[in-house]
Amino acid sequence: xxxxxxxxxxxxxxKAGVLVKGSNxxxxxAHLTTVVSDKTGTLTKGVFQVNxxxxxxxxxxxxxxxxxxxxxxxxxxxxxxKQAYQGSLDEQIIKNITNVAGQGVICETSIGTIYVGNKxxxxxxxxxxxxxxDAVSTIVYVAKDAKFLGTILISDEIKPEAKxxxxxMKAAGVKDVVMLTGDKKSVGDAxxxxxxxxxxxxxxxPGDKVEKVEALLKxxxxxxxxxxIGDGINDAPVLARADVGIAMGSLGSDAAIEAADVVIMDxxxxxxxxxxxxxxxxxxxxx
Ligand code: ADP
Ligand code: MG
Numbered sequence: 001x002x003x004x005x006x007x008x009x010x011x012x013x014x015k016a017g018v019l020v021k022g023s024n025x026x027x028x029x030a031h032l033t034t035v036v037s038d039k040t041g042t043l044t045k046g047v048f049q050v051n052x053x054x055x056x057x058x059x060x061x062x063x064x065x066x067x068x069x070x071x072x073x074x075x076x077x078x079x080x081x082k083q084a085y086q087g088s089l090d091e092q093i094i095k096n097i098t099n100v101a102g103q104g105v106i107c108e109t110s111i112g113t114i115y116v117g118n119k120x121x122x123x124x125x126x127x128x129x130x131x132x133x134d135a136v137s138t139i140v141y142v143a144k145d146a147k148f149l150g151t152i153l154i155s156d157e158i159k160p161e162a163k164x165x166x167x168x169m170k171a172a173g174v175k176d177v178v179m180l181t182g183d184k185k186s187v188g189d190a191x192x193x194x195x196x197x198x199x200x201x202x203x204x205x206p207g208d209k210v211e212k213v214e215a216l217l218k219x220x221x222x223x224x225x226x227x228x229i230g231d232g233i234n235d236a237p238v239l240a241r242a243d244v245g246i247a248m249g250s251l252g253s254d255a256a257i258e259a260a261d262v263v264i265m266d267x268x269x270x271x272x273x274x275x276x277x278x279x280x281x282x283x284x285x286x287x
């Protein structure tokens with residue numbers, strides 16, 4: 001049977017804007033020692049902005065191709081490109097769009113195939129690209145057929161509450177804060193450093209994130225648990241694997257919210273240290 005205090009704990013969590021899907025998760029939250037977080041949309045706002053287009057062609061044309069290829073994508077990168085391109089799109093020329101997890105999109109059209117994504121996408125598609133370097137921007141490479149057209153420089157912002165949230169998690173007993181990202185190393189390292197994250201792993205594919213979490217789970221037990229915080233469709237397998245899967249409620253994809261054990265309704269990660277404190281009090285009461 002579930003002790004009454006657990007219902008009090010779940011109620012207190014819900015008043016704090018956090019949906020806890022069962023009393024067993026409250027117990028796991030009380031024993032959190034490792035918090036693993038995705039970067040985009042979780043520690044950063046996930047609202048990207050196009051800052052520059054580097055190309056020898058017409059920049060509007062590069063944005064046009066990219067916006068066309070991203071037509072069906074809801075990835076924060078796709079949204080920023082569609083917002084930056086103000087013109088009209090001939091969606092009817094699109095024949096097929098493929099999402100390549102952790103890389104970007106490939107869009108077949110009646111005027112050729114458009115590739116929009118990171119370096120890895122260019123490499124896998126064997127497209128000769130010009131390297132573009134910028135420590136803090138996410139760089140989106142655009143190509144049409146075998147021809148590299150240019151890059152779109154995009155940046156995201158760290159959530160203002162993220163640093164304090166991490167400090168509070170540590171004050172509440174979390175020993176290790178780990179950030180996982182599909183983004184490139186320089187961006188991952190810069191964000192991790194600004195936030196005081198203990199370990200950063202970058203350039204990961206969704207499958208690599210599952211492997212990292214599984215490796216970290218080996219050093220956990222009932223009294224030293226691991227949470228994963230994420231928001232994307234690709235995060236669902238990792239959310240399911242962690243002792244406590246925590247999803248963002250408003251930015252999060254339906255798949256992430258469904259796979260999660262705990263949902264933060266307003267996406268404010270300061271709710272995490274708050275529920276750790278609530279869970280600890282609840283456990284103390286029910287023991
Ligand atoms: P994160 O781990 O930061 O949430 P994702 O796994 O969503 O990142 O994506 C990893 C990388 O793959 C992005 O930084 C980007 O380079 C590339 N990417 C993914 N989806 C898209 C897309 N729709 N358009 C362009 N690039 C993309
Ligand atoms: Mg993500």
